[in-house]
Amino acid sequence: MPNAVVMTGYGPPEVLKWAEAPLREPGQRQIRIKVKAAGISPTDLALRAGYLREAIPLPPDTVLGFEAAGTVDAVGPGVTGTSIGDGVTALLFSLGGYAEYAVASIWTRKPDTVSWIDAAALPSSAEAAVGVLRQLDVTSGETLLLFGGGGSVGIIATQLAVARGVTVISAVGEHDETLARELGATPVRYGAGLAGRVRALGAVDAVFDAAGKGVLADAIALAGGPKRVITLSDPAAADFGVTLSEPTPDRAPGALDETIALLADGRLRLRAHQSMPMQQAAEAHRQLDSGNVHERIILTLN
Secondary structure (H helix, E strand, O other), rough: EEEEEEEEEOOOOOHHHEEEEEOOOOOOOOEEEEEEEHHHHHHHHHHHHHOOOOOOEEEEEEEEOOOOEEEEEOOOOOOOOOOOOOOEEOOOOOOOOOOOOEEOOOEEEOOOOOOOOHHHHHHEEEEEEEHHHHHHHHOOOOOEEEEOOOOOOHHHHHHHOOOOOEEEEEEOOHHHHHHHOOOOOOEEOOOOOOHHHHHOOOOOOEEOOOOOOOOOHHHHHHHOOOOEEEEOOOOOHHHHOEOOOOOOOOOOOOOOHHHHHHHHHOOOOOOOEEEOOOOOOOOHHHHHHHHOOOOOOEEOOO
């Protein structure tokens, strides 16, 4: 049997174990991928810790990972335009990326100019960025406040919004201020007085919380109510009447095709990342939990 990083329960990173897992067969319009790289998203950390257990309950022995890149190993009935051996990047709404093999329903061809690691770093972040911008319905001339502007989702969302003529105010730490400016946003520093610093820049039409770290009260005050405030992972969303945007197939259809093309053409910048062997997934989660790692971590398999 192949191996996967199995989540043995909710809790600290130690619940992630490299162990044997069943080899799944692709179903109707699905493919199976021999994984070369898989991304770790902030939502993975929240799922593992149990913060989202009410909103997104997980079955026993879940394999985390919303995104993976690799070669097609098998195709299910109804699949056209994709053959065994093709290089692809996939968005895994049913999870399963931290594994030697993953089954996908949404994928796109990996251009030769895109590395395996970059391909694995794209899907989840791109889908979330495209999806939440669509849900917020931000348009040219509006102002978007983005919490977590230096994160993987925030970086993509900033570029997409700026390209549409949206003014982006990006809440970041000191180390990401220069990056925010390079992406076309106006940075504001996290910390006491943030709301005042944002107000000094002008009115806010919508708020995208890509950080999920207790900013919803400020977000609602700045947006004039919860209607156009969306968070990706703050478990207190319902308490504030704010939408918790969940990864679903209808949130942003076509997001992967759109963004992989931008990436291949050099028109999309990803968050800086490093790689670790997939067998060290627990250590990767531990480092990300610490808050001291300012790069994404991509899990790799030889």
